[in-house]
Amino acid sequence: MIQGTHSDSGKSILTAALCRIFAEDGFRTAPFKSQNMALNAYVTEDGKEIGRSQGMQADAARIRADVRMNPILLKPAGNQRSQVVVRGTALSTMEAAAYREDFYEKGKQVIQDAYESLASDVDRIVLEGAGSPVEVNLMERELVNMSTADMADAPVLLVADIDRGGVFASIVGTLELLPPEHRQRVKGLIINKFRGDPALFADGVSWLESYTGIPVLGVLPFVKDLYLEEEDALGLASYERRVEGIDAAILHYPWISNYHDLDPFKAEPDVQIRFVQRPEELGEPDLIILPGSKSTIEDLSFLHERGLVEALKKVPASTRMIGICGGYQMLGNTVRDPQMLESSRKEREGIGFFSTMDTVMLPEKQTIRTTAAAAAHPGIRWEGYEIRTGASTEEEKPWLCREDGTVIGSVRGRVFGTYLHDVFHQDEYRHHLLEDIRQEKGLPAQPRFSYASIREASIQHLADTTREYLDMAAIETLMTDGGGNNEKNDTTVE
Structure with a gap:
């Protein structure tokens, strides 16, 4: 032992x-x-x-x-x-x-x-x-x-x-x-x-x-x-890195969870990772990620109270924003927890990028391995997992879908959200995402690699x-x- x-x-x-x-x-x-x-x-x-x-x-x-x-x-x-x-x-x-x-x-x-x-x-x-x-x-x-x-x-x-x-x-x-x-x-x-x-x-x-x-x-x-994956929040400091190239801002709310979704970015030589908790720290990043949350309403309240919701609405049009699981739920119109399963509050207004999407917390937690695909990325298959208590109305344009057609992700412009964890572990998708940003900024291309092999x-x-x-x-x-x-x-x- x-x-x-x-x-x-x-x-x-x-x-x-x-x-x-x-x-x-x-x-x-x-x-x-x-x-x-x-x-x-x-x-x-x-x-x-x-x-x-x-x-x-x-x-x-x-x-x-x-x-x-x-x-x-x-x-x-x-x-x-x-x-x-x-x-x-x-x-x-x-x-x-x-x-x-x-x-x-x-x-x-x-x-x-x-x-x-x-x-x-x-x-x-x-x-x-x-x-x-x-x-x-x-x-x-x-x-x-x-x-x-x-x-x-x-x-x-x-x-x-x-x-x-x-x-x-x-x-x-x-x-x-x-x-x-x-x-x-x-x-x-x-x-x-x-x-x-x-x-x-x-x-x-x-x-x-x-x-x-x-x-x-x-x-x-x-x-x-x-x-290698960090076990708990003590390992968050290992993610932050200052390099020239792509600026990735990660919203760091109190109940951040499953942030190993960020792991593949640590191996990208030109991706700067920084955690943001205040509006003045946000700046004009190339990529904003809203990670998972163990208490979506509490973390959403944190973003409202800190002024980060308004700050997110003012970022440049070129900024890509991706929410995962709880972060995805926050991008919608409302999040409700009528039985107070995760929070002491029953409802909170969302950030509103997905203005027709509402989320409600349900007693039964979903924990499943998932294979998904996206029409916008033909030939790419994602393999990850879902772990959540919430269910969202999927009235936005679908982004990711399970093999049976169930929608588990939405997109509006350059704002994306999904319930799928390990989304960035899909090498081809991550490469396309970052290469698009590099081309827009005039940055040199970077060699492709398999994150699974590096791990x-x-x-x-x-x-x-x-x-x-x-x-x-x-x-x-x-x-x-x-x-x-x-x-x-x-x-x-x-």
């Missing part, structure tokens, strides 16, 4: 790397995160919703993503409230206190059932924790760190991000706050995101091993340009780097000889 000294320490990508390494070594391997809190989701082939990072890790393991890999997904829906997705289906929206008190026992059983079922189908499982295992106010009833390690009797590798600074304090502090029986589970330390020559950290390794009694199993270098290359590079710098022999011993909590070893911090 991979646990971290804090959020964004590298647990998700290290889990992915180990999944690929074990798969390469001939083991049928699966990732497992008992409980994930994230607004970046993934839809499995059978229409179940899990964390996006578990979908990526399944790809790394060269195995089909499965709801058992993330049996509980929490999707923040307001202060102290989250939608609880269990076994891939939305259960209800719960307050944090009620979740801890009322759902805890059921959650434990859901997790154990999923783990045991998954374990019966694979040779190896790489478990991932969340945040820190020593949030002392939460430790008694947590469902994702040491409680999961106990359930699986898994040895724990503790990873710390040295790039943030304070790596010694974060490791020693984490071990100090762990109860003795859980400290015994930590069988190795991993230093992540080291810049420069790892030999310069040799004294640090010696000190950590002497002080904690736990071996340092690797000092992993800082790996640049990994085109796969990132997974492989990550795995190769991890294999080089991590003590895989020691990890192999832990995987084959146990090393959970059955054989105690003295790892008490002095």
Whole structure:
């Protein structure tokens, strides 16, 4: 099991790397995160919703993503409230206190059932924790760190991000706050995101091993340009880039979700990505994207209250605007939530670019894999997914349609909207979109590329780097000889 000294320490990508390494070594391997809190989701082939990072890790393991890999997904829906997705289906929206008190026992059983079922189908499982295992106010009833390690009797590798600074304090502090029986589970330390020559950290390794009694199993270098999905909002900063060329402004509202739709733009050398929260930040971009939203009415209210709705109506006629899922709903005339499923408000006026389109939130969430096409782009097929509770009247000119003819996108002039996620992952469409902008601006053409190939290359590079710098022999011993909590070893911090 991979646990971290804090959020964004590298647990998700290290889990992915180990999944690929074990798969390469001939083991049928699966990732497992008992409980994930994230607004970046993934839809499995059978229409179940899990964390996006578990979908990526399944790809790394060269195995089909499965709801058992993330049996509980929490999707923040307001202060102290989250939608609880269990076994891939939305259960209800719960307050944090009620979740801890009322759902805890059921959650434990859901997790154990999923783990045991998954374990019966694979040779190896790489478990991932969340945040820190020593949030002392939460430790008694947590469902994702040491409680999961106990359930699986898994040895724990503790990873710390040295790039943030304070790596010694974060490791020693984490071990100090762990109860003795859980400290015994930590069988190795991993230093992540080291810049420069790892030999310069040799004294640090010696000190950590002497002080904690736990071996340092690797000092992993800082790996640049990994085109892999971010798990949560902590990763948003990785998207912003300032370059000459195409200016893409992304509306950053409070409940932004599934923003991995933006991932392919990170690989385009001349696309500048910047997030916008105020009218004065908008400027005159070439492309405006309204990403998904977990609470469309609340985020739409944010745009109204900040003055961004009026600012959007004043951008140059040459600007292209694309809304995805919740962002698409905002482009319409109204958004209604009569049962207050997502919001404390029942209705909000939309931005109005699609003046005849109205959206209503319905109790049943749609989570489906989708293949789509567009009459304006003959020969192009999109493969993505839909994940939404809203239904919109489609009275505008259709843009994207499912294979059965169902309209899932509209267009008016240079304003586009769709319920399809991964729309920009379609290489040919993204190329046409950006080339049109380049030609209008007199910019040089850029070479075409397959984003799926770049993403796969990132997974492989990550795995190769991890294999080089991590003590895989020691990890192999832990995987084959146990090393959970059955054989105690003295790892008490002095």
